[in-house]
Amino acid sequence: MLKTPFYLITLLTVLIFVISCSSEEETLLAGKDFTDTDIRVLSIDTFSVQLSTIKFDSITTSTEERLLIGQYEDVDMGVINTASYFQLSPSTYTLNNDAVLDSVGLILGYDTYFYNDTTQVSTINIHKLTDKLRTDDTYFYNTSSYGYEDTPLATETYQATPNKDSVYVTLPFTFGEELFNGIRDNNITDDESLYQQLKGLTVQPGENDNSAIIGFSTSSEETYLRFFYSMPDELESEEYTYDISINTYFNHIDSDVSGLPQEVLTDQEYNLYSPDSYNMSYNQAGTGYVTKIEFPSIKNISDIGAGGTILEATLYIELNADSYSDIQPLSEELLLYTLDQNNDFASQVANSIDVVTASLSSEESEFNHVLYNVPVIDFIDQKLSESPETEDALILIPENYNNTVNKIIFNDSEKSNYNTKLIITYALYE
């Protein structure tokens, strides 16, 4: 009795099912009054931003594959002086018995980095080390210091061309002959016997230089001690070379800040607050200066009301207009780290997606002031939820903090006419 209807019903059921799958549209008309939503969103720029400068006691300079050599005087940062120390060894200790040294020189290959004025003439003084490069841990630091002979082996003046090949410094023939003949005559057969002859070299800038800090490569392809020799017994007089390259190195970086506010920073735990340094705070790679950023009143945010959360928090920091130029460039990006109450590194600021970075603002503010935009929500959320409470503060570090000498000078809120400020977007949802 159901024969005919059965197929009809099956068809209808399928039809209803197909219709059911069709999507529905959204209602746009009903207004906010129609809902019981009471979420409020507030923009707050009244939380204070406190800047202070601290100086790391030391930073490692022995792993970043760059020799930093030079000296220049900076109005705000004092006299910056960088010198390289390195120990050398060849890949093999064999030389033909008939080989005769013709000349020796140090080739320093540019790695393109420079800071400040390369049009000025610079001086390179090469000294023999009197101390062997030894360290208790695996690193050498910007503050590490080793003895070297007072009288340089060689001195060279040059005008740096960081985008070109290299600098060549001729070394005394007697210095070369001692090493060359030692290796040829099998008196120097391994690293130890070489170090007895040559503990290492240091390349120091001229005492009165005021030019640029130049980066040189540490690779055996770019930088090496080269012996030019020939074989007199051969019919054709051909020139041969024998190279000794760098195996251990570090950069000594310091700055003379006499008469400047930073003079007081003799201990890493000391904070130089911006009002005590012309309402500015300082950052300098290599020497270890960094600005410590604190939001002293941020915990009052819970007074706004229960059931709230920060949606956005951006710190804008104005840069001192005199602190950057084409020859003193700024880092496009800075990484966020925290410091503990002793001003030691605590951790890097990151969220579930990535590490957090500050970036140079593409737009310039009034009067051509350049700003860094620092997303600080992850830092502040961490501060608001931490238990127990800590004194952790924020610092901004460029990626190549250990092998450059770039400075960044911040204007504090007062000096920047409140371009330096913290803006928080806060949602109250309960």
Next chain:
Amino acid sequence: MNKSKYLIVLAMVCSLFGYAQTNNLTSSPYSLFGLGVESNSNTGRSSGLGKTGISLDASGGVNLYNPASFVTLKENEFVLDFGGSAELIDLSVGNLNEQSTTTTFTNISLGFNYNGKYGMGLTLKPATTVGYSLIGLQSNIEGSDEEFITNIEGSGGLNELRLDYGRKMNNNLNLGIKTSYLFGKITESESINTSDSYLNISEKNYYSGFQIGLGLQYKLLKKHNLGFTLDFPTVLKGSKDVTIGKYSNFAYAVLEQTTGEDIDDFYLPLKLGFGYSAYFKNLLLTADYNKKFWSATNQEDALGEYVDQNIFSLGASYTINPKSQKYFNRVNYRFGLNYNTGYLKVEDKNIDSYAASIGFGLPLGKRSLINISYSLEKKGTTESILIEEYINTLNINISLSDLWFQKPKYD
């Protein structure tokens, strides 16, 4: 053989129901309130009769308006009744308007009659439905010139699993009782969006509870049919799961996550229903009045208050000749009117609705029936913040009957 076909159809319908449950079943902004809007689901012929049915028998398919009617299913008959509806809603606020369509599954009922002594039915149907999305509401970020956008979406609703029992007391009096288990999930998601971040609050509200109802049908002087129903008030217990999360600085983080948190119970009111119908040859006239005592529940909604709800309905149906050989003479033509005061009062305005319906009962074979109805309903008003809705509903409902309990020795 026929039974296995029933099972196939049943399986298809069940899978359809399962699918429908995951979908929003309406797109009315009024479903923001309470537990959503009352579902438009109907069985049998009532949707074409202005939603009258308290005094009607089950001759036009399963009648859920009165449990006493289950005994009036044809003797030893087994009925499978299921259907779906499509809604086209035209919304206006002020002089703006827009349209939305939804399609939904309305019910599945199984009913049978045993020797004319009693009838039973098992029904699964949506009871209330929620489906709204308020998109792009703009608000000022205090202390700035910028704005944030709020989007609110709701979906879900309550389902009713219901067992009806009707018993014949004497030739004129049938009594019935129903037990409903109401259960369901209503999801609301609210998100606020600033230029680079958002906050999202997602709530899942679960409700469940039982409701019991009584029904009576009385035949007076063989012509006048009277009906009376009483649904006892009940409490739906609720709990909610809340997840609050935010997206800031390119990362999403969960701020709060709670499950099984207690929420206010929802009170369903006492409901009384009266029905009258009478045949004048092939013309059936029917009238219902229902009252729900919402104000006694002392409930409040964020925007409106609950007020007593009155529903008046009238219906008429006509068949040229039920016993005719001609198919079209056997078709049942229906017409109905309905006025519902609604239970919500916003700014002193009742959200009431008027509806008119037409319908057809198309015989399928000897015992089965397809019920088709169309209704146009006007709900709400464009006054103040309110919304006016014109709801076009097309309802298709299939009632399949077969004899199952017939045994030769009783013939």
